[in-house]
Amino acid sequence: MTTLELADIQGNIYRPYGRFGFPFTRHLFFHVSDAAAGRAFVDAVRARVTTAEPWYASEDASGTRIVAKPPVTLNIGFSFMGLHALALPTRTLRLMPDEFVDGMGCRAAILGDAGGSAPDHWDPIWREPEHPVHIWISLNVGATPDGTPLPVLDEWTAWLERLAADAVTLIGGHGANGTGRWQDSAAIMETAPDGTRRAAAREHFGFTDGISDPVFRGQFDDPAAEKLAAIGGGKLATGTYDAATSWSALEAGEFILGQPDEGQQLPVATQPAMFARNGTFMVWRKLKQDIAAWDTDMAAKAALWQAVNPGTSAEEAGETVRAKIVGRWRNGIPLIAAPTWAEYRGLDDEYAACIAIALRKPRDSAEAQRLAKFNLLMTGFRYGEDRDGAKCPIGAHIRRANPRDMLDPKLSATVGASTLTNRRRILRRGLPYEDAGGEKGIVFMAICSSLFRQFEFIQQQWMNYGLDFDAGNDACPLIGNRTLSDKHVIPAGAGTAPFIAAGLPEFVQTRGGEYFFLPSLTALRMIAMGTVDPT
Template identity: 45%
Template sequence: MSPQLELADIQGNVLSAYGRLGFPKGRFLLLNIADADAGRNVIELLRRRVTTALRWPSDRKPYPAGTIYQKRPEVTLNLAFTFRGLLALDVPIRTLRGMPDEFIDGMAARADILCDNFPKAIGKSWDPVWLDEKDPQRRVHVLVTLNTDMDPATGAPSERLDEVTREIAGLCSATKGGVALLSGHRGDNPDWQDLSAILARQEDGTFTPLPVEHFGFVDAIGDPLFDGQVPPDLVAERVIGQGKLLPDQSWAPIATGEFLLGYPDESQEIAGAAMPLDFSRNGTFYAYRKLHQNVAGWRRYLASQADAFAAVMDIPHDHAVPTLMAKFAGRWSDGVPLMVAPTFEEWQAVRRRRETAERTGDKATIAALDRALVDFTFRGDPTGATCPFSSHLRRANTRDMLDPLFGATDPKRWGGSILNNRRRILRRGLPYGRGPQGEDDSGEHGIVMLACCASLFRQFEFVQQQWMQYGLDFGSGNDTCPIIGNHGKEAKFVIATDPASGKPPFICDSLPQFIETRGGDYFFVPSMTALRMIASGTIDPT
């Protein structure tokens, strides 16, 4: 039986990606605490405004009678803390020593583990705001995340976002140095990191947010679903392709403890936690990642490979770039998986089906096409001829590919996705900046990702290091992820073909660097109960 989550005790950006709920604009602020009393006073004032996981009223699909709602906020507000931040707020050492080692270390100290000192050392590539750990008054202690709606006429965030920002800055200023708003972000304003969904201008001149990132892919389609995350009546609809694959090939929600502390995880254990238990329960961890995208370099490289790829694969030249993109990602640019539409022609057929269904109001077909975005496995592609072994999709969510009996022909011997279930992460965040129109990638454009999980080491760090930076688990030797991996001078990406076709595999060689980290850290996202403890200074670890 699914757990009944205490929604009013869980911060809202854990269970929901605000961008999907009509909040396409964001702003992230970082605070430093020089005085514990002043810091606790500021946290208490902000705590009262924190957006919890309680549902908002929905016009599209009303919740069952008796559901407790919260008013839809104009601006969401959520809080998270580094280890040094909790220490600065006088959280007891006996509590802090229960925190995991990787959180205590912080992201910068683990840059080599994460392969972040590439192509340049973080001291030369990260935003200055993340690099002043030696100065106690410049250390990152608190992350304040704000999300809001936008004005369709201008594409600008709601005016309320600036008002809330000024209020937070005012709270910090009133402490006379006790709490400081840290500066040093690259971008239009060094005092914070602005975020925005990519916008499309409509024929009437208004703007609409798009669920895409700067490389051109629809993003965050396959986020995992965990037990208790959505109301019971939505589980059957959402779990397909987003939960865990069982040996009988059905889908079930992933264990709650993989994402929320204080609940059983996939090993049927409740992970060790900081004491008292109420301090950890309903909390989680974030890996904050500012990822710069070399968009011009991405476009340039694909164009440079198009002629040879079209000739080797015997496809029209205008099919080459979108097909290469799909092979790199494992999905076509609109999210349709290669496992569903292996060729350009099949992809276009799927697109035409959707266009017709949307024009005629065929909800059943639309629902089936939406389900196909996530309802697939890799067992039907044992050679990687449809979806390359080393594509980003197969690395980020291996589904059934790492089943020790992946090649077994008897379904009774299949093991589902057991090895994959303990490596899943929730992705939160938004793009930042505007993509370059020319060949200059030196501007500010990329994604700020918050990777949410109960174990930074077992989930986020494992995927980042083992699956993105090495290819052994995928039969790809030392090849890294072709999109977000580190690409040295000899980096390559192999696109396999069906041996029966007589075509040789295509090798994309000399891959340039498409993604570079520009900053980040590890944050603890406390429950509302823990926030009250932190703000009041009354934490009893005994």
């Protein structure tokens, strides 16, 4: 078992807060104009940074496990210009990765941020060259019974505002009109049977979100729990495929610096090694979702689907086209498990109670087994059985985001390993947002040890280019740009022409973002004290 130094690792690396009862996040961005004042600010914030240490757990009289979570979590990151503004040594700065030094705006061409996603269209905060973003701080809180954020969110926001002196400025400029002082994001809330409001795990296009995040060594104390969690989220072993035994956790170094990665190397970010150790890099991107364009285009594609599939209902056509674009049905069931509407409806009925079971504690053994079987259905699949994309189109969103075994040159019924995919995984964080002007989207965050090898490769090669998937210039039909192609091919049965979803608009557009370094608690102390010594 890999043992991680959890007290030195920031908590948002280790756990996605949204799945642990924190449906609200506030992102605050700061500019530093004096290094000493900036270090004092970091020192004051450092004491409240949430680490990856386990939260205290106990049991009540009924045997229900109670976890004493903090009322609010706080995490912090720095852009390259932020580290420069804090007067880190030149040697430490110049050894940082090129893409981090460049910053996201300078990498627009690589990321496909063109047309409506070009930096000229980003929120005003990201278009202020005289006052660039230096520090990112996130606050995550739970919800009241009426579905609003706990008051502690505003209390900690006010504390940070007071803490920022003249030389450390809270930067506004969020939203299309630039009036937002910070960027809020939150889970979509729904009404529970008892009348209270609770978080729903879905995004604004209506799909269940946050499925099959990577699992890495050291996330679980219990080897059996790690093995179970790794199904669909880990890496595949070579040999005869078995969903319960072929998966294992990825190496921690893919996501945390100073740990061995899948290449059995220690990723090098900068010097001294202790400064980089237990830290990592984070992608922060605000992605606008064009709901109206999505709904209009899906209705048009559904009508065409009905025309070439006589007898298909409007509901079946609409849901099928959506699923063939994403790779999952809206409730998360993958096309690999249910490639047709009839099969999907059968599985949906069979596992309808699992959402309620997942929300209920304690669970009896039968419920626990049923939930485990459902989770296996949702994540424990591969593409070796669907090489031609008849079940899940090769260019579908989830197939591009995580090709699993699809790119293995030896792909067959018995070979499932894919080193190429294992080196391209990212931890996905973030929640939906809705700005004051009505704009909706997702604040997307990705955590990885190498921005270039992991995030940028996925974005450039898999999302905005189709050659790896034998799809020519076709981009991801969900989030890809349409510079070179605006179509998505949906294979049909043998001897039947494929369905071409042509004329796809850009459903998702970038509205800003940056690359951040998330230091360890040790590195935060170095920054605050001004004692980063690269010798």
